[in-house]
Amino acid sequence: ALEAEAAVRGVVQTGDAGPEGVSVFARRLGEGGVTAGGVVGGRLEVRGLSAGEYEVTVGRPGFLSYRVTVTVAAGQDVSLPDVTGQEAVVLTPAASASGVVAGRAAGGSPLVVRV
Helix, strand or coil: CCCCCCCEEEEEEEECCCCCCCEEEEECCCCEEEEEEECCCCEEEEECCCCCCEEEEECCCEEECEEEEECCCCCCCEEHHHHHHHCCCCEEEEECCCCCCEEEEECCCEEEEEE
């Protein structure tokens, strides 16, 4: 008998950027197999999962990735809001690198570089 497959579903928000370019993957823990999902109109879904524990990763270029571990039972779909307690997966833009480098130039003068 074939094991009943399940899906992980949820909603993704990226602020004003819209859902274009968002990807979702489920990696089975302990076995390493990865199943790609899809995002349509801000709704994400990974189908065809067998029972087990998965790390679900939602990402978009230029944004911080979102990861959550879920347990999937045979034939039982998982809703990310039920797991996370949040209505949607919210992706936030990755901060641009910035900082200050301070020191002394070869002649002893103070040197401050902002990046």
